Amino acid sequence: MKNPNGGSSPERFVRARLERLIGAVEVLGLVVIGLATILAMSQEGWKIIGQGEVSITDLLLMFLYLEVLAMVGRYLRLGELPVRFPLYIAMVSLARDLILRFNEATEYHVLALCAGILMLACGVLVLRYSQTRFPLADDKDAGSADQSGP
Numbered sequence: 001m002k003n004p005n006g007g008s009s010p011e012r013f014v015r016a017r018l019e020r021l022i023g024a025v026e027v028l029g030l031v032v033i034g035l036a037t038i039l040a041m042s043q044e045g046w047k048i049i050g051q052g053e054v055s056i057t058d059l060l061l062m063f064l065y066l067e068v069l070a071m072v073g074r075y076l077r078l079g080e081l082p083v084r085f086p087l088y089i090a091m092v093s094l095a096r097d098l099i100l101r102f103n104e105a106t107e108y109h110v111l112a113l114c115a116g117i118l119m120l121a122c123g124v125l126v127l128r129y130s131q132t133r134f135p136l137a138d139d140k141d142a143g144s145a146d147q148s149g150p
Helices: 009-051 056-078 084-100 107-133 139-146
Strands: none
Touching: 009 056, 056 084, 084 107
């Protein structure tokens, strides 16, 4: 028996169950990522305390962990994730790699890392500009919550 709303009852039942299962797996995965990030962050903190000194690479690594936690938190809270968050993480990761390997890196490696950071920054700029200049209908509600980001 076909339902006028598109699909039979068994079809809707299976689809609803699958959507619920996928949603639960998604939340479980985010919780695992969040807990693993907290564990890694605490391990890094203990390493810094044990060494008795903090380097810029340690700070950048801690910043990466905070960005991952912010990404997980935002996705759990709002069910959405701006594309900019992974771009920020990639920029900090490239900057950390540049600092870590600066002494032994070739000039081409340094140039490639800097070009990568510049391209990611331009990507963020284009995304921010297009989001404010050409908002989608569903971005208007999310836009006010998104203004707290960097």
